[in-house]
Amino acid sequence: MSRSLSSIAAALFGSLLFLFLVAPIAQLVATAGVEGGAKLATDAELRRALGLTAATATAAMVFGVLGGTPIAYLVERWRFPGRAAVAALLDLPLLIPHPVAGIALLLVLGRDSVVGGAALSLGLRIVGSPAGIVAAMLFVSAPLYISGAREAFARVDRRYEAVARTLGDPRWRVFRRVTLPLSGRGLVAAAVVMWARAVSEFGAIVILTYNPKTASVLSYDRFTSFGLREALPVAAILAVLALLPLTALRTLRYERRPGFDIAGTGR
Amino acid sequence: MIEARGLSARVGSFVLADVTFTVPKGAYGVVIGPAGSGKTTLLETIAGITPQSGGSLSLDGRQASALPPEARGLGLVYQHGYLFPHLSVEANIAYGAVDGDVAREVATRIGAWQLRERAVDSLSGGERQLVALARALAPRPSILLLDEPFSALDPRRRESTRRELRRIHREWGITVLQVTHDFTEAGLLGDVAILLDGGRVLQSGKPEDVFRKPASPYVAEFLGAENVFAGTGRLMVGEPEVDPPVARTAAESPAAGPRSLSHAVEFASGPLTIYAVASSVENPGYAVIRAEEVLLSLEPQSMSSARNHFRGRITEISTLGALTRVTLDVDGTPLVAALTTRSAQELSLAVGVEAYASFKAMAVHLC
Numbered sequence: 001m002s003r004s005l006s007s008i009a010a011a012l013f014g015s016l017l018f019l020f021l022v023a024p025i026a027q028l029v030a031t032a033g034v035e036g037g038a039k040l041a042t043d044a045e046l047r048r049a050l051g052l053t054a055a056t057a058t059a060a061m062v063f064g065v066l067g068g069t070p071i072a073y074l075v076e077r078w079r080f081p082g083r084a085a086v087a088a089l090l091d092l093p094l095l096i097p098h099p100v101a102g103i104a105l106l107l108v109l110g111r112d113s114v115v116g117g118a119a120l121s122l123g124l125r126i127v128g129s130p131a132g133i134v135a136a137m138l139f140v141s142a143p144l145y146i147s148g149a150r151e152a153f154a155r156v157d158r159r160y161e162a163v164a165r166t167l168g169d170p171r172w173r174v175f176r177r178v179t180l181p182l183s184g185r186g187l188v189a190a191a192v193v194m195w196a197r198a199v200s201e202f203g204a205i206v207i208l209t210y211n212p213k214t215a216s217v218l219s220y221d222r223f224t225s226f227g228l229r230e231a232l233p234v235a236a237i238l239a240v241l242a243l244l245p246l247t248a249l250r251t252l253r254y255e256r257r258p259g260f261d262i263a264g265t266g267r
Numbered sequence: 268m269i270e271a272r273g274l275s276a277r278v279g280s281f282v283l284a285d286v287t288f289t290v291p292k293g294a295y296g297v298v299i300g301p302a303g304s305g306k307t308t309l310l311e312t313i314a315g316i317t318p319q320s321g322g323s324l325s326l327d328g329r330q331a332s333a334l335p336p337e338a339r340g341l342g343l344v345y346q347h348g349y350l351f352p353h354l355s356v357e358a359n360i361a362y363g364a365v366d367g368d369v370a371r372e373v374a375t376r377i378g379a380w381q382l383r384e385r386a387v388d389s390l391s392g393g394e395r396q397l398v399a400l401a402r403a404l405a406p407r408p409s410i411l412l413l414d415e416p417f418s419a420l421d422p423r424r425r426e427s428t429r430r431e432l433r434r435i436h437r438e439w440g441i442t443v444l445q446v447t448h449d450f451t452e453a454g455l456l457g458d459v460a461i462l463l464d465g466g467r468v469l470q471s472g473k474p475e476d477v478f479r480k481p482a483s484p485y486v487a488e489f490l491g492a493e494n495v496f497a498g499t500g501r502l503m504v505g506e507p508e509v510d511p512p513v514a515r516t517a518a519e520s521p522a523a524g525p526r527s528l529s530h531a532v533e534f535a536s537g538p539l540t541i542y543a544v545a546s547s548v549e550n551p552g553y554a555v556i557r558a559e560e561v562l563l564s565l566e567p568q569s570m571s572s573a574r575n576h577f578r579g580r581i582t583e584i585s586t587l588g589a590l591t592r593v594t595l596d597v598d599g600t601p602l603v604a605a606l607t608t609r610s611a612q613e614l615s616l617a618v619g620v621e622a623y624a625s626f627k628a629m630a631v632h633l634c
Contacts, residue, residue: 158316159345159349160349160351162314162336162349163343163349165315165316165335165336165337166339166341166342166343166403166408167342167362167363167403168337168406169363170337171335182351
């Protein structure tokens with residue numbers, strides 16, 4: 001009896017949370033998705049914002065993958081003093097409020113900073129440019145990639161690498177021939193999560209680069225300037241853009257994963 | 268050649284400590300030991316996968332302690348194969364091969380080449396082991412480390428693969444070190460047996476020595492010597508001295524030390540007095556007699572050369588295929604004899620029947 005009660009309670013709370021997470025986005029897309037799709041044809045500013053968002057998120061993802069893959073491999077595979085501290089520091093950007101992240105980035109990359117000043121002298125303006133958007137996106141989303149990549153590497157049994165080394169491959173070649181292919185799916189998933197997170201970033205971007213506007217900044221701008229009705233189509237399109245690749249990827253992963261039957265009746 | 272001197276390694280809380288043994292060049296070594304004794308860790312330490320924390324390791328005369336795995340010139344086969352799932356069977360076999368013809372030839376001999384077009388995830392456990400073995404042999408390593416490589420093969424395939432591997436080992440002059448749970452396999456394959464427990468070597472040497480002359484009662488029990496008797500022994504004054512058994516070849520002779528003469532020993536264990544041969548006696552000690560060395564008869568064997576004769580009553584008979592184990596109660600002490608099932612049937616042995624057990628003094632190992 002108590003077991004069935006606890007099952008009912010678990011199902012109830014689970015369903016409520018699921019609805020709470022899904023309903024607002026579903027409502028947003030249902031309400032304004034079609035209108036947002038139609039606006040793509042007529043609203044040049046929306047098209048520019050979406051293009052800029054996709055391009056800067058992709059650039060941030062490329063930087064994240066290039067830098068994050070070796071970091072994730074190092075932290076996952078090597079034992080060195082301070083490894084736990086390094087792992088904790090890598091998660092830090094996930095824990096601070098994103099406007100705070102933007103302010104911190106402004107301190108490091110602003111035109112009065114050493115890096116920002118050096119970049120300006122080379123003709124590269126970071127703040128108030130797409131470079132600033134990429135920097136903000138990279139800062140807030142790279143930890144997600146690193147975390148996913150670490151998990152992907154952890155899933156590769158070290159004995160595959162051990163065998164490859166006894167077959168004559170040095171460490172770097174084992175990484176290329178064995179570790180990378182075996183962790184590939186996990187790395188791609190982590191990269192997609194990073195991309196989706198970058199697309200949806202607002203807080204850090206708005207501090208670093210208000211203009212040119214990404215889709216998230218545009219939706220905020222329309223909301224504050226014209227109200228909810230004008231913001232809704234942009235928000236709906238942005239939600240679809242962020243969710244589509246992630247949902248497709250997750251669906252594929254769950255379908256490939258073998259299930260198990262709790263009742264033990266087999267499948 | 269694999270030469271470990273005080274080899275140590277640590278994996279989590281497990282410690283492989285002070286491991287010393289030698290497998291001569293071209294010899295076949297077997298590592299036996301219970302689960303969790305450190306057999307796989309030992310292979311991984313030799314392969315350079317688990318970092319060595321102490322001692323020295325020499326492979327084919329080269330100091331190998333500081334060499335990375337890829338520079339050690341060895342092959343490693345895990346029990347579960349660890350075939351690369353993203354590659355075809357053929358690509359797995361060819362992974363480390365320098366010469367494609369050698370890879371194909373050895374895979375054909377092992378019986379893995381016929382599997383080359385199959386997907387790795389469609390292979391059975393035994394087939395994976397065959398491919399893993401072919402993959403490890405394809406680069407023609409000078410040393411081969413095998414972790415229970417035949418465990419998933421059916422008995423017929425196991426026998427033929429074992430034979431073929433033995434042939435390749437002889438033809439190529441490879442030094443092999445194989446982990447096994449199977450004592451028969453250890454006896455069949457090994458030139459050197461290394462008994463490992465709790466990360467330490469309990470005994471190493473020729474398999475027949477390890478099996479017939481266990482260094483301790485624990486080793487005897489672990490190796491399945493059913494008759495282990497605690498007691499005290501004394502050298503028998505006036506009994507003629509006996510030369511130690513003559514080694515079969517010069518290479519097998521214990522040339523390192525001076526030849527010590529053996530003496531007749533009377534060993535008392537409860538109601539039993541056992542006659543043995545030894546060069547010295549440690550008290551208190553143990554007398555170990557393998558069940559295979561004990562002869563059973565229904566009549567007293569007064570005209571036999573065996574020094575030990577006991578009368579008892581059969582308390583248990585257990586038959587496993589062609590082998591039957593008979594337990595005799597000798598004045599309250601169980602004595603186990605192993606004989607063929609056919610012999611047991613011909614003797615009409617049954618529980619409660621009185622029988623006579625005998626064994627030679629040379630069959631008694633004192634430790």
